[in-house]
Amino acid sequence: ExxxxxxxxxxxAVTGGKVTLxxxxxxxxxxxxxxxxxxxxxxxLIHYSYGAGSTEKGDIPxxxxxxxxxxxxxxxxxxxxxxxxxSVYFCAxxxxxxxxxxxxxxxxKLTVL
Amino acid sequence: AQSxxxxxxxxxxxxxxxxxxxxxxxxxGTPYLFWYVQYPRQGLQLLLKYYxxxxxxxxxxxxxxxxxxxxxxxxxxxxSVHWSDSAVYFCAVRGGSNAKLTFGKGTKLSVKx
Numbered sequence: 001e002x003x004x005x006x007x008x009x010x011x012x013a014v015t016g017g018k019v020t021l022x023x024x025x026x027x028x029x030x031x032x033x034x035x036x037x038x039x040x041x042x043x044x045l046i047h048y049s050y051g052a053g054s055t056e057k058g059d060i061p062x063x064x065x066x067x068x069x070x071x072x073x074x075x076x077x078x079x080x081x082x083x084x085x086x087s088v089y090f091c092a093x094x095x096x097x098x099x100x101x102x103x104x105x106x107x108x109k110l111t112v113l
Numbered sequence: 114a115q116s117x118x119x120x121x122x123x124x125x126x127x128x129x130x131x132x133x134x135x136x137x138x139x140x141x142g143t144p145y146l147f148w149y150v151q152y153p154r155q156g157l158q159l160l161l162k163y164y165x166x167x168x169x170x171x172x173x174x175x176x177x178x179x180x181x182x183x184x185x186x187x188x189x190x191x192x193s194v195h196w197s198d199s200a201v202y203f204c205a206v207r208g209g210s211n212a213k214l215t216f217g218k219g220t221k222l223s224v225k226x
Contacts, residue, residue, distance in 0.1 A: 048212060
């Protein structure tokens with residue numbers, strides 16, 4: 001079974017602080033993704049990666065950075081957190097052999113006060 | 114650009130009734146299409162996927178979807194719903210070799226007994 005692990009699962013941060021959300025996958029997938037989920041918006045893509053050393057902007061990258069230091073790890077970085085970044089963040093991994101699919105982590109709930 | 118529209122934010126059906134959740138996509142080429150389900154406080158899980166071949170695809174737990182190219186639609190169906198089907202359902206599209214997967218806003222399904 002494919003496994004994607006996110007940490008922390010819950011985080012409370014202060015406005016202006018730095019937040020790092022981490023994601024680890026044991027699937028040996030090339031592609032990894034960060035989405036945020038908000039009521040009324042569904043899942044929106046923040047950043048994604050094709051492999052170690054690569055990061056790509058998704059649909060809503062402003063205010064976020066991403067880092068892919070290895071095949072297994074993909075981090076989402078909020079350098080100056082704002083209350084509007086309060087959300088649930090999901091990491092996913094996948095490969096596109098055939099039609100492919102994404103495997104999701106269980107989510108990280110971030111509250112910025 | 115690619116996009117997905119799920120016109121129904123909420124759907125309520127009685128247990129044992131049939132179900133259709135609507136999805137329309139926008140993509141100029143041949144899309145990869147997916148339906149995912151999210152149970153409370155969990156990540157997303159794949160229900161079914163389509164790229165080519167028979168336009169009616171079968172998924173897990175009795176779900177199926179039909180790709181209608183002329184209508185740019187990929188509606189999800191189930192003949193008889195169970196209370197455990199209550200969840201949020203997301204339609205998603207990916208285009209060609211691009212790794213970017215775009216989700217709709219989701220439809221929250223409530224099954225009443």
